[in-house]
Amino acid sequence: xxxxxxxxxxxxxxxxxxxxxxxxxxxxxxxxxxxxxxxxxxxxxxxxxxxxxxxxxxxxxxxxxxxxxxxxxxxxxxxxxxxxxxxxxxxxxxxxxxxxxxxxxxxxxxxxxxxxxxxxxxxxxxxxxxxxxxxxxxxxxxxxxxxxxxxxxxxxxxxxxxxxxxxxxxxxxxxxxxxxxxxxxxxxxxxxxxxxxxxxxxxxxxxxxxxxxxxxxxxxxxxxxxxxxxxxxxx
Ligand code: TMP
Numbered sequence: 001x002x003x004x005x006x007x008x009x010x011x012x013x014x015x016x017x018x019x020x021x022x023x024x025x026x027x028x029x030x031x032x033x034x035x036x037x038x039x040x041x042x043x044x045x046x047x048x049x050x051x052x053x054x055x056x057x058x059x060x061x062x063x064x065x066x067x068x069x070x071x072x073x074x075x076x077x078x079x080x081x082x083x084x085x086x087x088x089x090x091x092x093x094x095x096x097x098x099x100x101x102x103x104x105x106x107x108x109x110x111x112x113x114x115x116x117x118x119x120x121x122x123x124x125x126x127x128x129x130x131x132x133x134x135x136x137x138x139x140x141x142x143x144x145x146x147x148x149x150x151x152x153x154x155x156x157x158x159x160x161x162x163x164x165x166x167x168x169x170x171x172x173x174x175x176x177x178x179x180x181x182x183x184x185x186x187x188x189x190x191x192x193x194x195x196x197x198x199x200x201x202x203x204x205x206x207x208x209x210x211x212x213x214x215x216x217x218x219x220x221x222x223x224x225x226x227x228x229x230x231x232x233x234x235x
Pocket of ligand 1: 128173196197198
């Protein structure tokens with residue numbers, strides 16, 4: 001059906017199909033961190049991220065969040081709608097960690113009073129800087145779109161927090177990306193996986209996400225497999 005590479009990212013490839021409105025997202029075992037300065041790969045990563053994203057997109061659709069997901073076509077590949085992506089990454093946080101802990105001088109693990117929403121500019125060359133709505137207006141993103149992005153971030157958080165809680169996982173924070181379909185609807189896109197979320201075991205606080213790679217903690221392959229097992233009931 002004429003697959004053609006449209007874009008090669010750090011952790012996935014995006015392929016065109018015979019249908020101009022449909023793409024394939026093929027997840028790789030490779031990982032980078034710190035704007036590509038750190039590189040690695042581990043077995044099963046592509047399969048975990050694809051399978052988990054598919055499960056999360058299905059669950060969110062069932063709970064009223066529209067997504068780009070169509071179906072999982074094999075272990076590492078999702079079929080999705082083609083969207084015009086917004087140049088924004090939306091981060092939502094429930095517990096202080098990573099860059100927020102640094103920014104506010106909080107100890108990692110401090111619960112936040114209420115979910116914190118942040119907007120980052122999706123621009124690798126600039127290192128994805130934190131931006132505010134004035135910056136985004138300047139870049140041509142209108143206020144209505146931004147409000148819808150923040151609302152979607154909070155709705156994803158409200159939906160996924162209890163989902164993970166039931167599986168013994170604290171959803172510390174996550175990043176989403178959003179795009180517009182040909183009819184102008186805003187849909188959740190990209191991925192939801194241990195690459196893009198912080199997952200801490202509720203009992204032990206053990207990190208079950210990409211921080212194990214970013215921080216050289218070891219056990220990253222096992223952590224990804226454990227999250228997949230808890231989400232889908234398989235290894
Ligand atoms: P941060 O604390 O490093 O700002 O990360 C916040 C959340 O966003 C965390 O769940 C990891 C995710 N994230 C990405 O998905 N991609 C990125 O490039 C970065 C820096 C963070």
